[in-house]
Each structure stands twice: as C-alpha cells, then as structure tokens.
Amino acid sequence: MLFNSYSFIFIFLPIVLVGYFVVGRIGARAPVIWLALASLVFYSFSNWPFVALLLGSIAFNYLVGWLLISRRLRAGPRFAVLTLGVTGDLLTLGIFKYAGFLVANFNAVFSTSIAVNILLPVGISFYTFTQIAFLVDAYRGKVAHYALPHYALFVTYFPHLIAGPILHHSDMIPQFESAESKRPNPHLILCGLIIFGIGLFKKTGLADGIQPLVALAFNQAAPSFDQAWIGALAYTFQLYFDFSGYSDMAIGISLMFGIFLPLNFNSPYKAASIIDFWRRWHMTLSQFLRDYLYIPLGGNRHGRLLRYVNLMATMLLGGLWHGAAWTFVAWGALHGLYLCINHAWINYGPPIPARLARPAGVVAVLLTFLAVVVAWVFFRADSLASALSVLSRMADPGRIVFGHTELVQGALIAIYAAIAWFAPNTQAIMGYDHKNRSVGKDFSAWRARPILLYGGAAAFAFGVLGIQQHSEFIYFRF
Helix, strand or coil, X not given: CCCCCHHHHHHHHHHHHHHHHHHCXXXXXXXXXXXXXXXXXXXXXXXXXXXXXXXXXXXXXXXXXXXXXXCCCXXXXXXXXXXXXXXXXXXXXXXXXXHHHHHHHHHHHHCCCCCCCCCXXXXXXXXXXXXXHHHHHHHCCCCCCCCHHHHHHHXXXXXXXXXXXXXXXXXXXXXXXXXXXXXXCHHHHHHHHHHHHHXXXXXXXXXXXXXXXXXXXXXXXXXXXXXXXXXXXHHHHHHHHHHHHHHHHXXXXXXXXXXXXXXXXXXXXXCCCHHHHHHHECHHHHHHHHHHHHHHHCCCCCCHHHXXXXXXXXXXXXXXXXXXXXXXXXXXXXXXXXXXXXXXXXXXXXXXXXXXXXXXXXXXXXXXXXXXXXXXXXXXXXXXXHHHHHHHHHCCCCCCCCCHHHHHHHHHHHHHXXXXXXXXXXXXXXXXXXXXXXXXXXXXXXXHCCXXXXXXXXXXXXXXXXXXXXXXXXXXXX
C-alpha cells in the first residue's frame, strides 16, 4: 500500500487513526497492539508472502535481545549470542537481497548458468538495520526491558516500515509506552495533516511531474550533451522531492498518532560539503553507519590513513545497502572518495580569507551539488557501462542539440533548483522539533496568518489530484 494512494488516504489511515484512539480507552497496551496489527495489515497489502518472514525476524531478535538484556550470561556467551543474532539478520538480508547478485557474478566469472530467482521483501533493509542496532545496544547495556507488543510495533510501525527512517529503540519505544500519545491531540493531528499534505504534493506534483525528463539521459542510447544534463539533473531533483515527500508524509502520519519520528531529510542540496551533505541526506542511515560501522571499525582513532580506509569501507557497504549492483558499489565508492577529499581539505587545505568567505561558500555549494549529481548517475543507471556513457555525454559539449523543447525543460529544472536551494523546508515552516517533541508552537499566530493553513490545504488538494495509478517511492526498492 502506498501513502500516495486513495485507499490509504481515505480508507486505511482514517480507520486506523480512529481505532487507535477508541481502543486507547480500553487500556495502555490495546492501542499499541492495534497499531502493530494495523502495520502488519499495511505491509501485507503489497508484500503478504513476506509477513511470516517479518514476524519471524521480530521473534528471533526479541529473543536474542532478551538474552542479552537479562545479563544471565557471562561475557563470552553474551558475545556469542550477539554474534548469532547479527549473523542471523545479515544472513537473512544477504539471501534475499544479495544472492542473485552473487550468483550472477559467479556465472560471469566461471561461465556457469546457475539460476536464482528470489523476490526482495519490501523494507527488509530498514527493519534489519533497526533490529541490528537494538541487539548491539542490548549487548552494550543500553537497552531496558521492553514488552513484546512495544518491540513489535517499534519494528513494524507502518510510517517507517517501507522506506525509513531507520528508527532507534531509545527514541521510539518510550513514546509507544507514553499515555499522552494515546489521546487525540487536535493540534498534532492538524499539524500532521499539513505536513502530510506538503509531502504528498512533493511526491505527486514535483517528483512525479519531472520524472519523464529522466528518460532523456537514461532511456536512450546516445543522448546529446544537453539531454544528458537535463536527464541527470531531472533525476537529481526527482529523487530529492520523492524522498523529501516520503519523509514529510511519514512524519505527518506519525504526528496524527501523537508520535514524533526523527528527521531523515534536511535540505541536503544546500550542503556546502559532502560531510554536510551526509548530515542532511538520509540522516538516520548516516547515523547508523557512523555508530554501528564506522566507529566500530576504528573511526578516526588510529590515524588519518586508517580514517580514510574506514570511510571508504563504510561508504562501500552503504552503497551495497542501497542495492545489489555494481552501480551502487560505484556510487558508494564515489561518496567515500568525496569524504576522504573533504577531510583531507579540512586537514591540509589553505584557510579561506574572510573577504572571500561568502563567494567561497557559494562555490562550495555548487561543487558539492555537482559531485552529488555525478554520483547520482551511477545510482540511477542500469549498469556501469550505461552510467559511464551518460557521464561521457555530459562531458562532451560538442554534442549540443539545444532547441525550444530543451529550453523549456531547462527552465523547469531551474524552477526545481530554486525550490531546493532557496525555499524553506517543511520542518522550518512548521517548526518541527523531534528532539523536544514540539511542532507549530505559535498556533495563535497561524490564525493571524491563515496562509499557512490555506497553503497546507492547497498542497493536500493538489497532491491528491496528482495521484497516479501506481507511483512507488524510489526508496521502496532499497
């Protein structure tokens, strides 16, 4: 089931929302169980063959976590239990996500014809990483005892289950345990609806609206210089508004239940460096890779050379997390290289004179954006050869076929760029503060400035009108 579908907006969400607050009168756990069951129903609409896999994963990790939390085991057996749990999670992820990739490469190297056809469960990367973090923290002594219904909801919570954010137990389970979130809050419901409407418009109006231009670069054998750039930039902004829209919609849906999701997207194309970009793009994945991969590998604690090695290893695995293809490996490798260059510049680059700080900042934003666009070509292309072909066309200004059509397309790209670079993002407009659990503090001012309410209603209306028959979010396949 998609957030951007009539069945979700007008049937599923209202029923689940009303039911959540109705059963909240029965007892503290009733709404938790209701929401967990609703999340399984949501997942089963498009992925019913893998509901058993999801439930099995929850049971397995809860049991392993219980053993780690109980502290009935000594250090050696506890580490063995952690290893068993993480290995089980990674093995499951590996079989479903990477078996076909490994077999295809084996066939290519040894000229065999082994056939593997394994369907990829939607959301498996997200709920696997969520639970690995839970197990590692349980081993470190950072997890309290949680009831099974709360843990099950933590894993299956439908606003995040399909495409993130990657949730952290210490942030979410206390909210599920709180009595406040089980009572309807008109303010949070209204704010949630507005944020959801903004996200819906980003998806159906902006992301889906520019999608046809992507074909100029990636769906033809020999695009011209301008077509290659228009297609690459179109994908850059399609992915931006698609992921931004999903992130807003997830936050908006969750707010209606009185639950604050962590920010996962914060105007990444405004970043003035690749380091800054990864603090803004897929923020919860960046935090996971930092806390559970980069730092355990040694981080920056063993000298600068090993820091660069750890950065490359982390980003290569981060690329593979996104998909089982060499294009994603190349994308991760590029971002690893970018990060190494960024850190080297910080350590060895010349200081910027104060009088040049502003123009240098503009140049830094443009260079960062250009580096990201080049990497997105690998992210979108079907093969390394296709990606290199598009990049070669982008680097060949002798092949320009710039006419009226390309001029209009370029103007459309410029509008998208202006929105991404100069418009305030949703959390700034709404005053969304996940850490302090607040949103729209100055509600009285909204009444004095009804444009916010009317704007939210208009975004929701245009978003609904723009719904297509079947338009998945790009991150669904990760």
